[in-house]
Amino acid sequence: MSGHASNEIANVGWDGKGSPFSVGYGKLMMWFFLVSDALTFGGFLVAYGFIRYSFDGAWPIGEETFDALPFLHGSYPLAYVALMTFILIISSVTMVLAVEAGHRMDRKGVTKWMLATVLGGLVFVGSQAWEWSHFIHGTKFGKVELSDGSIATAKGEFGKIQSFEVVTAGAHTNVGDIITDENISSEEGDLMHAFQHAAAKRHLSGSAGALMITLHDGTVAKVNKDADTGLELIVKQAGNDHAVSSAADESTRISEEEGAVALYYEALAKGNVVYGANLQENEYGPQSYGHFFFFVTGFHGFHVTIGIILNIIIFLNVLKGTYHRRGHYEMVEKGGLYWHFVDLVWVFVFTFFYLI
Amino acid sequence: MDQRDDIIEYSLYNHHSEEEGKKLRKKIWKVTLILSVVTAVEVLLGALIKQGSDMWLTVKVLFIVLTLLKAGYIVLTFMHLGDEKKVLKWIILIPYLIFMVYLIFIGLTEGAAVGAKM
Numbered sequence: 001m002s003g004h005a006s007n008e009i010a011n012v013g014w015d016g017k018g019s020p021f022s023v024g025y026g027k028l029m030m031w032f033f034l035v036s037d038a039l040t041f042g043g044f045l046v047a048y049g050f051i052r053y054s055f056d057g058a059w060p061i062g063e064e065t066f067d068a069l070p071f072l073h074g075s076y077p078l079a080y081v082a083l084m085t086f087i088l089i090i091s092s093v094t095m096v097l098a099v100e101a102g103h104r105m106d107r108k109g110v111t112k113w114m115l116a117t118v119l120g121g122l123v124f125v126g127s128q129a130w131e132w133s134h135f136i137h138g139t140k141f142g143k144v145e146l147s148d149g150s151i152a153t154a155k156g157e158f159g160k161i162q163s164f165e166v167v168t169a170g171a172h173t174n175v176g177d178i179i180t181d182e183n184i185s186s187e188e189g190d191l192m193h194a195f196q197h198a199a200a201k202r203h204l205s206g207s208a209g210a211l212m213i214t215l216h217d218g219t220v221a222k223v224n225k226d227a228d229t230g231l232e233l234i235v236k237q238a239g240n241d242h243a244v245s246s247a248a249d250e251s252t253r254i255s256e257e258e259g260a261v262a263l264y265y266e267a268l269a270k271g272n273v274v275y276g277a278n279l280q281e282n283e284y285g286p287q288s289y290g291h292f293f294f295f296v297t298g299f300h301g302f303h304v305t306i307g308i309i310l311n312i313i314i315f316l317n318v319l320k321g322t323y324h325r326r327g328h329y330e331m332v333e334k335g336g337l338y339w340h341f342v343d344l345v346w347v348f349v350f351t352f353f354y355l356i
Numbered sequence: 357m358d359q360r361d362d363i364i365e366y367s368l369y370n371h372h373s374e375e376e377g378k379k380l381r382k383k384i385w386k387v388t389l390i391l392s393v394v395t396a397v398e399v400l401l402g403a404l405i406k407q408g409s410d411m412w413l414t415v416k417v418l419f420i421v422l423t424l425l426k427a428g429y430i431v432l433t434f435m436h437l438g439d440e441k442k443v444l445k446w447i448i449l450i451p452y453l454i455f456m457v458y459l460i461f462i463g464l465t466e467g468a469a470v471g472a473k474m
Contacts, residue, residue: 021444024367028444035448046460050470053464053467053468055471063402077403082395082399103372248409327368328371348427350423351420
């Protein structure tokens with residue numbers, strides 16, 4: 001094959017005139033692929049909209065569900081996802097700067113900006129891993145089903161669990177032993193984990209301030225726990241006595257004065273609690289909410305991961321000088337189109353999963 | 357340099373000079389600023405205005421408008437579609453938009469109908 005051959009092909013294809021689109025083959029095909037991929041994501045988001053429109057009840061609220069930050073206590077509504085969005089936007093910017101440098105055949109510039117793009121992508125995927133982990137493990141309170149059949153999530157500061165005081169000896173304990181985070185068995189993990197596990201398995205009994213826990217080895221112990229502060233129950237599904245709380249009016253929540261503490265621990269002692277999220281149930285809302293959250297953000301995260309791999313390959317080729325020898329950096333542009341698309345999808349996921 | 361047969365001239369059309377690059381970079385940073393500010397505004401509105409309040413419907417519509425604005429900047433500037441040939445731009449956008457508008461309409465209408473039945 002020589003340069004002559006491709007001219008012949010071009011002549012056959014377009015009768016000696018230019019392509020109507022005046023872009024390279026690879027770039028055009030990337031665009032067609034992105035249209036089909038955009039239809040896939042569009043389909044997912046419309047399906048999510050369908051489920052939400054058809055759902056009769058309180059849908060999880062973004063700023064209530066996503067209000068945690070790593071290493072910090074307290075409520076920071078949407079701060080973390082805003083940070084993730086910002087990271088992805090910045091990484092899109094470094095990508096477009098790499099493309100621009102490529103158009104000037106500035107190899108150094110392309111190298112620098114491609115590296116920044118790869119790093120930005122890795123930070124984003126890392127952030128998403130933390131977010132998923134947080135979503136799966138859930139809050140300290142979880143979601144409870146109250147005695148009247150209503151379902152509620154809780155807000156407030158969970159009082160620290162200090163220790164378990166053994167009342168009935170188990171296989172590894174004696175009466176009077178004090179179990180703390182330091183000497184708890186590895187099977188139980190830590191006090192908080194043991195507490196949540198026991199609650200979900202109906203191994204907790206008693207009422208607020210006087211809870212008894214049964215551990216794996218048969219030990220029965222008194223739970224020494226600080227009191228919760230500012231506990232409020234947000235009713236998500238109405239029961240016989242409680243109506244659904246309005247997101248706009250905090251006075252519709254069940255406050256401490258209205259007996260939130262007693263109601264909450266009554267539910268806990270009955271085992272009517274869900275912590276975190278999995279594919280069967282989740283503490284945030286209906287089952288389909290969890291499904292869509294995992295599927296759509298997961299599919300997007302998968303796209304980001306693929307994008308990072310493509311960007312690394314392109315980066316290595318830039319280092320080797322492959323594109324410089326080729327005389328153009330169109331491959332950076334093609335990778336860039338995909339990368340921007342990933343950012344584009346996130347803009348929509350951000351709006352429909354977190355804001356609205 | 358060897359003549360290579362995989363060089364399609366279109367790939368070279370996109371080369372630009374130092375001055376053009378400068379202008380382009382200015383545009384890129386401008387769009388970056390717009391995208392960041394719009395995101396900040398969205399987050400602020402999301403944190404301040406509660407769902408179910410009187411303002412909520414307005415805010416919801418505003419969220420969607422701002423999202424489409426961001427999407428427009430990403431597609432037309434970052435993905436460069438705004439500066440491609442018109443025929444390419446519209447052959448990408450028109451079929452997609454027609455189909456999505458239809459799908460959104462049918463999905464949400466049916467969703468609401470199913471919800472009303474239950």
